[in-house]
Amino acid sequence: MPVMPSTTYHKYDVTDFCDIDPEYGTMDDFKDLIAACHERGINVIIDLVMNHTSSQHEWFKTAADYLKNLPEGAEPDALECPYVDYYNFSRKMQGGYSKLNDTDWYYEAQFWSEMPDLNLGSQAVRDEFDKIVDFWFDLGVDGFRLDAAKEYYSGSVDKNVEVLSWFNSMVKEKKEDAYIVAEVWADQNTYAKYYESGIDSCFDFSFADSTGTIAAVLKNGSASSYGKALVSLQDNLSQYSDSYIDAPFYTNHDMARSAGYYSGDDSENQTKIAQAMNLLMSGSAFLYYGEELGMKGSGKDENKRAPMYWSEDAASNGMCKGPAGMDAIKMKYGALETQENDGNSIYQFVKQTIKLRNEYPEIARGTVAFEKSVSDDKICVIKKTYGDSEVLLVYNLASESVTVDLSSVTFGEKGGSDLEVGGVLLTDREEATFQNGTLTVPGYSVVIMK
The missing domain is CATH 3.20.20.80 (Glycosidases)
Structure with missing residues (x-):
């Protein structure tokens, strides 16, 4: 959310793009x-x-004052008031437009009348x-x-x-x-x-x-x-x-x-x-x-x-x-x-x-491959490759423990049985185990294999 001065708590109606709202400090x-x-x-x-x-931004207030004082029938001139070109003003009511008080003009404000859209x-x-x-x-x-x-x-x-x-x-x-x-x-x-x-x-x-x-x-x-x-x-x-x-x-x-x-x-x-x-x-x-x-x-x-x-x-x-x-x-x-x-x-x-995301650059930067042959309704296995390095992420997205055979997975020069556990994310206290290519993953957990 923005940190600039504003009339609201959410600060999306900015009154000054080059300052800090006092509610946040100085x-x-x-x-x-x-x-x-x-x-x-x-x-x-x-x-x-x-x-x-914000409708209280100096750009909009200046443009609004200019239009309010514009002689009847006259067209706005950006040479007289540059800010009149900063917004989308119209003499016709359109979808997402609001009426400019005390005038026959309307302005685009898709979110809220107090947040006029910029041109x-x-x-x-x-x-x-x-x-x-x-x-x-x-x-x-x-x-x-x-x-x-x-x-x-x-x-x-x-x-x-x-x-x-x-x-x-x-x-x-x-x-x-x-x-x-x-x-x-x-x-x-x-x-x-x-x-x-x-x-x-x-x-x-x-x-x-x-x-x-x-x-x-x-x-x-x-x-x-x-x-x-x-x-x-x-x-x-x-x-x-x-x-x-x-x-x-x-x-x-x-x-x-x-x-x-x-x-x-x-x-x-x-x-x-x-x-x-x-x-x-x-x-x-x-x-x-x-x-x-x-x-x-x-x-x-x-x-x-x-x-x-x-x-x-x-x-x-x-x-x-x-x-x-x-x-x-x-x-x-x-x-x-x-x-x-x-x-x-x-x-x-x-x-x-x-911590594991930061430990393995393959996680944030890797290209994803879905290992369909060892995945099902409960288990999702994906491989991430970054440069010459790979990791395997095994997700158990069911509540009960599931065993998955990884021996058929190819992993660089390694076969699935030669992999090692590189990290675990457990939602409960049951442990993950890996032996002879077979991985047991507790419910709602992730195992990283390398």
């Missing part, structure tokens, strides 16, 4: 954050809203964002999340791709290793096309949410369908870019939290394994804060953005109130202070998953 605080992150080898990307501004075809607007990017790069920012990229020109993939192509070229000329990830909330066939712009990543919506691939497989699907979906995704994205970096995620600030997706005796283990299914995908995997604890929150947006659950004590240091209007939420699992001392907690499972 510019000096931001500089300290950047420095502390960089000292730890952590890159920082920020949420950049190019689709619209990204305007060179003047693009020049503004060129300067905005310079401002944040000078502060040490490493890249950008681009909000609502499919609404730059609602309904036009080609025009949106052109905007992203311009932005990507402009950014990479300034900072070659800057990272750009776009939010294109659409089906996979649509957001795959956005890779033609040259940007690094698009969020992978097809695997996310309560109806996405991950949750669907765990609730009523086949484990093999997960492996097939990974290969299908890879084939789809590679049509449009040979340098794409997938951006898998499981939930975000617009979706119900995943702990509420499952019920019954297996719900905690399903919550855990779902995180592994996301975090072990190739690309730059994203984890929404609090998911590593199994936080709950659904319904209105404020509930999905509850404060981080550091402690069960609401008055404890570090706890905050959350957005106004948020409902009282009874958490299903313990706070961080509890889970970090429990070796079998969701937090410890996610922590171990990230």
Whole structure:
């Protein structure tokens, strides 16, 4: 979510693109954050809203005042008021437009009347964002999340791709290793096309949410369908870019939290394994804060953005109130202070998953092959290849322990019987075993073979 000044708690109605909202702190605080992150080898990307501004942004207020004072019958002139070209004004009411008070004019505002859409075809607007990017790069920012990229020109993939192509070229000329990830909330066939712009990543919506691939497989699907979906995704994205970096995620600030997706005796283990299914995908995997604890929150947006659950004590240091209007939420699992001392907690499972992801570069960077012959409704086996190195990931996506014969799997110069266990992710206390090519995988667990 953006950190710029805004009239709302969510900050997507930006009033100044080159400052920090006081609710988050000061510019000096931001500089300290950047420095502390960089000292730890952590890159920082920020949420950049190019689709619209706040109605309280000086650009819009100036343009609105100009139109209100325009003589009857006169046409707006960008030479008199440059900002009138920054937005999409019309004398006709259209879909997604709002009326400009005290005038006969309307303006595009696809999300909300107080968030007027910018005219990204305007060179003047693009020049503004060129300067905005310079401002944040000078502060040490490493890249950008681009909000609502499919609404730059609602309904036009080609025009949106052109905007992203311009932005990507402009950014990479300034900072070659800057990272750009776009939010294109659409089906996979649509957001795959956005890779033609040259940007690094698009969020992978097809695997996310309560109806996405991950949750669907765990609730009523086949484990093999997960492996097939990974290969299908890879084939789809590679049509449009040979340098794409997938951006898998499981939930975000617009979706119900995943702990509420499952019920019954297996719900905690399903919550855990779902995180592994996301975090072990190739690309730059994203984890929404609090998911590593199994936080709950659904319904209105404020509930999905509850404060981080550091402690069960609401008055404890570090706890905050959350957005106004948020409902009282009874958490299903313990706070961080509890889970970090429990070796079998969701937090410890996610922590171990990230550790293994970092330990094996094949996981994040590898090309996926689905091992159909040793997969079934309960077991999914995939091979990831990165350069000359390979790893095998064996997922048991059922509740009971399953035995799988890996002896037929070819693995470089090794046969399946010659493999070794390189890591395990267990949702319960039963251990995985491997002997003479036969692997026994406990329920809702993952074994990495090398």
